[in-house]
Amino acid sequence: MNYTLTQLPDRTEKPRQSGLTMVMDKGLSLREVEDFLSTSAGHSDIVKLGWATSFVTPNLKDKIAIYQSAGIPVYFGGTLFEAFVVRNQFDEYRKLLDKYGLEHAEVSDGSIDMNxxxxxxxIRTLATQVTVLSEVGSKDEAKxxxxxxxxxxxxxxxQAGAWKVIGEAREGGTVGLFRASGEVRQGLVEEILTQVPFESILWEAPQKEQQVWFVKLLGANVNLGNIAPHEVIPLETIRLGLRGDTFSHFLDK
Amino acid sequence: MNYTLTQLPDRTEKPRQSGLTMVMDKGLSLREVEDFLSTSAGHSDIVKLGWATSFVTPNLKDKIAIYQSAGIPVYFGGTLFEAFVVRNQFDEYRKLLDKYGLEHAEVSDGSIDMNxxxxxxxIRTLATQVTVLSEVGSKDEAKxxxxxxxxxxxxxxxQAGAWKVIGEAREGGTVGLFRASGEVRQGLVEEILTQVPFESILWEAPQKEQQVWFVKLLGANVNLGNIAPHEVIPLETIRLGLRGDTFSHFLDK
Amino acid sequence: MNYTLTQLPDRTEKPRQSGLTMVMDKGLSLREVEDFLSTSAGHSDIVKLGWATSFVTPNLKDKIAIYQSAGIPVYFGGTLFEAFVVRNQFDEYRKLLDKYGLEHAEVSDGSIDMNxxxxxxxIRTLATQVTVLSEVGSKDEAKxxxxxxxxxxxxxxxQAGAWKVIGEAREGGTVGLFRASGEVRQGLVEEILTQVPFESILWEAPQKEQQVWFVKLLGANVNLGNIAPHEVIPLETIRLGLRGDTFSHFLDK
Known part of the structure; x- marks a missing residue:
C-alpha cells in the first residue's frame, strides 16, 4: 500500500479461502492482460475466461500462460462445460483442460437441464482432475x-467435491441472486448463509451496487466474482471502506 | 478455433456479404487498435471512426493505416459527412476521403434535413469514388x-448505388430501430425484410440484447454494426450459439 | 485538427480557466496512461485519481510522473482527503501531497460531516501548499x-482560497447535481450561476446526457469533470457541435 491509514478492515492474503476476487476476462488481448496484471494481480485470485469466449480467442495458450506465470489460475466459464456436455463431448472437455494446463474447472447448468x-x-469426476467450482442458479429469469x-x-x-459453489448472476447481473432490477434477493442470501459456510460461497456480483451490498452484509473478505478487469481496483477500495459507498462501514463508532 | 464443437451454425468467411460485423472506434489509441486487431481482426469486417471523432483524433493517418494493413477498411461516421454538407463543404469532404486513402464512405441524414x-x-456521386454505406433513420426520437x-x-x-443500407441506432441504441427502452421495433424489422434483401441491410445493434434479438430472428450471419471493440468477441459467441442467450438456438432439436 | 470545418465554436486553449476537462482515472496501468495521453492529452486539463484508488494502485509515483511530464496535473480524489481527516491524520495527508509532488488537492465532505x-x-491551510479544488454536495441521496x-x-x-468549486456527482452520476434518474437539476444550476462565476465552477458530468446538457446550456467552454478516459475525445466532439446531440447548436441560423 502506498501510505498508511488506520481503522482499515483486515484483508486476508493470497492464497486465501475467503476474500477472493474472481475476475471475468471476456476477450482481453495479451497486452491488455499484462496491463491488468500490472495493476491488479495483487488483488485478483482467479480469472474466468467468460462463457465460451475461449473458442474464438486467439493466442489462448499464451494468454493462459501469462496469467499462470503471475500466480493466477484460469478456468473456462461454465457455459463452455455445458456446450461440451450437451453435445456428448464431455471426454473431449476433460482432454481440453489438460491440453491447456488448467487446474480449475466450472460445472454449471445455467443453460441446460441437468438432474x-x-x-x-x-463434479465428482472433474474433482479427480482439477479443482472444481460449481454454479447454482439458472440464467433463465423464469426459473x-x-x-x-x-x-x-x-x-x-x-459434498460431491466442489471447492466453492458460485451464486449465479449474468454478466449484467440480472438473474439468479438478483431481481430483474439488479437488486439483491436479500432474504435468499441470508437464508443460504444459515446453512452453507461463508467461505464456501463465491457470489457473482458484477455491478458496483451489488459489491457494496455484499461487503456491507458480509464484510471485506466476502468472495466476489464476475468482476470486470477494470473494476478490481475499485472493488478493493470498496472492501477496505475507501470508497464513498462503504466509507463509514469499518470506522470505529 | 481453439477446439472442435459440433452443431455450430455455418459462419460466412471474410470477405463476406452477410454476417458482417461493423465496429465503432470512438477514439482508440494506436496501441489499442493493435490490441483490438490482435484479438478481433478475424471477426471484424469494417471499422467506423464514430461520427466526427476523426476531427480530434491524433495520428489519424497512422490509425487508418494500421486497420488497412490488417485488411479491414475504415470509414468516417455519417455525422462527419453531414457536418461537411451542412457547411456547403461537400467537395472538401470528397478530397478528404482521398487524402486519407479511404475506400468507403457513409451518407446519412440523421442530424440534418435532406430531401x-x-x-x-x-450517394450516386460518392459511389463513383468509394463504396457507399447509406443510413436510414433519424437520431431524433421525435421523428x-x-x-x-x-x-x-x-x-x-x-438503387442509387449504396452497397449496404444501415438501420440507424445511436451509440447507446435508443432511437431509429429501437424504442426509448432499447427494445427492438420487431414489426418494423420484419416488414422491411419482406421487401429489402437480408444481405443488403446492416443493422446497428450496439447493445447485447439487440444483438441477441437479431441473431435469434435472422441467424448467425446477420450484418450487425456499431459494435464496441471489446464486444466483438462476445458478439461472435452470440452468433455461434456459445453464449447463454443463444445457447439452445442452433442445437439439433 | 485533421481538417477544416467552418462554424465551430471557439475553444479556449491550454492552460485555460474555462473549458476545462477533468478526467477520472480509477486505476489505469502505466501503459494505459500512455495510450490515453497519446490520444487525449491535448483535450485533458487535469486528472483525478478517483477517490482512494491511489491507496491500492501500484507504481503510483511513476503514474503521476507520466501525467506530469505530459503537462497534466494530478490530484487525489476528495474521498482520500476525507479518509485522512476522519482518522485525525490530516498532517500526514499534507506530507503525502509533498511526497508525491502533487500541486493540487481536493477538499470535500461528501462522506463525512464537517461544519x-x-x-x-x-481549504485555507491547503491553499498555502497547493492549488485547491473544493467540492460541494453530498454523496448521500438523502441529503x-x-x-x-x-x-x-x-x-x-x-473566498477561503479554492481555485475551483466542484459540483458533486458520483461516478455513476446520480446524486448532488443529478436526480436519481441521472437528470440534471436545472433550476439549481441556473440559480447557482446567477451568483457564482461560470469559470469558477467545475461541474461533474460523467454521463453523456449530462455533458450534452451542460454544453447546450453553458457552451463549448463549460468546465466538466469526472470524465472517463475513453470519453474525452467524444466529449470534445460534443463541445464542438460535432456529435449528433449538439450538431445544430453552434451552426449559424
Missing part, C-alpha cells in the same frame, strides 16, 4: 429457485 | 418513420 | 441541499 445426480457426478432448494443444491455440490 | 433526391444524388417509408428509402438508396 | 468553518480552514445553500457554500469556499 442433480448427473451434476454431482460431473425461480426457492431458498431451501438453493441450500440443498449447494450442500450436495460441496 | 431524398439530394440524398440519392450524394418516427413508418415502415413503408423505411422500405421506400432503403430501396431508393440501394 | 463549514472547518472545511474553509482546511438535499437547497439552492441558496449551494451558493453560500460555493462562495465561502472560493
Amino acid at each position: 442433480q445426480d448427473d451434476k454431482c457426478n460431473y 425461480i429457485i426457492p431458498p431451501y432448494k438453493w441450500i440443498q443444491l449447494m450442500k450436495s455440490e460441496l | 431524398q433526391d439530394d440524398k440519392c444524388n450524394y 418516427i418513420i413508418p415502415p413503408y417509408k423505411w422500405i421506400q428509402l432503403m430501396k431508393s438508396e440501394l | 463549514q468553518d472547518d472545511k474553509c480552514n482546511y 438535499i441541499i437547497p439552492p441558496y445553500k449551494w451558493i453560500q457554500l460555493m462562495k465561502s469556499e472560493l
Whole structure:
C-alpha cells in the first residue's frame, strides 16, 4: 500500500479461502492482460475466461500462460462445460483442460437441464482432475429457485467435491441472486448463509451496487466474482471502506 | 478455433456479404487498435471512426493505416459527412476521403434535413469514388418513420448505388430501430425484410440484447454494426450459439 | 485538427480557466496512461485519481510522473482527503501531497460531516501548499441541499482560497447535481450561476446526457469533470457541435 491509514478492515492474503476476487476476462488481448496484471494481480485470485469466449480467442495458450506465470489460475466459464456436455463431448472437455494446463474447472447448468445426480457426478469426476467450482442458479429469469432448494443444491455440490459453489448472476447481473432490477434477493442470501459456510460461497456480483451490498452484509473478505478487469481496483477500495459507498462501514463508532 | 464443437451454425468467411460485423472506434489509441486487431481482426469486417471523432483524433493517418494493413477498411461516421454538407463543404469532404486513402464512405441524414433526391444524388456521386454505406433513420426520437417509408428509402438508396443500407441506432441504441427502452421495433424489422434483401441491410445493434434479438430472428450471419471493440468477441459467441442467450438456438432439436 | 470545418465554436486553449476537462482515472496501468495521453492529452486539463484508488494502485509515483511530464496535473480524489481527516491524520495527508509532488488537492465532505468553518480552514491551510479544488454536495441521496445553500457554500469556499468549486456527482452520476434518474437539476444550476462565476465552477458530468446538457446550456467552454478516459475525445466532439446531440447548436441560423 502506498501510505498508511488506520481503522482499515483486515484483508486476508493470497492464497486465501475467503476474500477472493474472481475476475471475468471476456476477450482481453495479451497486452491488455499484462496491463491488468500490472495493476491488479495483487488483488485478483482467479480469472474466468467468460462463457465460451475461449473458442474464438486467439493466442489462448499464451494468454493462459501469462496469467499462470503471475500466480493466477484460469478456468473456462461454465457455459463452455455445458456446450461440451450437451453435445456428448464431455471426454473431449476433460482432454481440453489438460491440453491447456488448467487446474480449475466450472460445472454449471445455467443453460441446460441437468438432474442433480448427473451434476454431482460431473463434479465428482472433474474433482479427480482439477479443482472444481460449481454454479447454482439458472440464467433463465423464469426459473425461480426457492431458498431451501438453493441450500440443498449447494450442500450436495460441496459434498460431491466442489471447492466453492458460485451464486449465479449474468454478466449484467440480472438473474439468479438478483431481481430483474439488479437488486439483491436479500432474504435468499441470508437464508443460504444459515446453512452453507461463508467461505464456501463465491457470489457473482458484477455491478458496483451489488459489491457494496455484499461487503456491507458480509464484510471485506466476502468472495466476489464476475468482476470486470477494470473494476478490481475499485472493488478493493470498496472492501477496505475507501470508497464513498462503504466509507463509514469499518470506522470505529 | 481453439477446439472442435459440433452443431455450430455455418459462419460466412471474410470477405463476406452477410454476417458482417461493423465496429465503432470512438477514439482508440494506436496501441489499442493493435490490441483490438490482435484479438478481433478475424471477426471484424469494417471499422467506423464514430461520427466526427476523426476531427480530434491524433495520428489519424497512422490509425487508418494500421486497420488497412490488417485488411479491414475504415470509414468516417455519417455525422462527419453531414457536418461537411451542412457547411456547403461537400467537395472538401470528397478530397478528404482521398487524402486519407479511404475506400468507403457513409451518407446519412440523421442530424440534418435532406430531401431524398439530394440524398440519392450524394450517394450516386460518392459511389463513383468509394463504396457507399447509406443510413436510414433519424437520431431524433421525435421523428418516427413508418415502415413503408423505411422500405421506400432503403430501396431508393440501394438503387442509387449504396452497397449496404444501415438501420440507424445511436451509440447507446435508443432511437431509429429501437424504442426509448432499447427494445427492438420487431414489426418494423420484419416488414422491411419482406421487401429489402437480408444481405443488403446492416443493422446497428450496439447493445447485447439487440444483438441477441437479431441473431435469434435472422441467424448467425446477420450484418450487425456499431459494435464496441471489446464486444466483438462476445458478439461472435452470440452468433455461434456459445453464449447463454443463444445457447439452445442452433442445437439439433 | 485533421481538417477544416467552418462554424465551430471557439475553444479556449491550454492552460485555460474555462473549458476545462477533468478526467477520472480509477486505476489505469502505466501503459494505459500512455495510450490515453497519446490520444487525449491535448483535450485533458487535469486528472483525478478517483477517490482512494491511489491507496491500492501500484507504481503510483511513476503514474503521476507520466501525467506530469505530459503537462497534466494530478490530484487525489476528495474521498482520500476525507479518509485522512476522519482518522485525525490530516498532517500526514499534507506530507503525502509533498511526497508525491502533487500541486493540487481536493477538499470535500461528501462522506463525512464537517461544519463549514472547518472545511474553509482546511481549504485555507491547503491553499498555502497547493492549488485547491473544493467540492460541494453530498454523496448521500438523502441529503438535499437547497439552492441558496449551494451558493453560500460555493462562495465561502472560493473566498477561503479554492481555485475551483466542484459540483458533486458520483461516478455513476446520480446524486448532488443529478436526480436519481441521472437528470440534471436545472433550476439549481441556473440559480447557482446567477451568483457564482461560470469559470469558477467545475461541474461533474460523467454521463453523456449530462455533458450534452451542460454544453447546450453553458457552451463549448463549460468546465466538466469526472470524465472517463475513453470519453474525452467524444466529449470534445460534443463541445464542438460535432456529435449528433449538439450538431445544430453552434451552426449559424
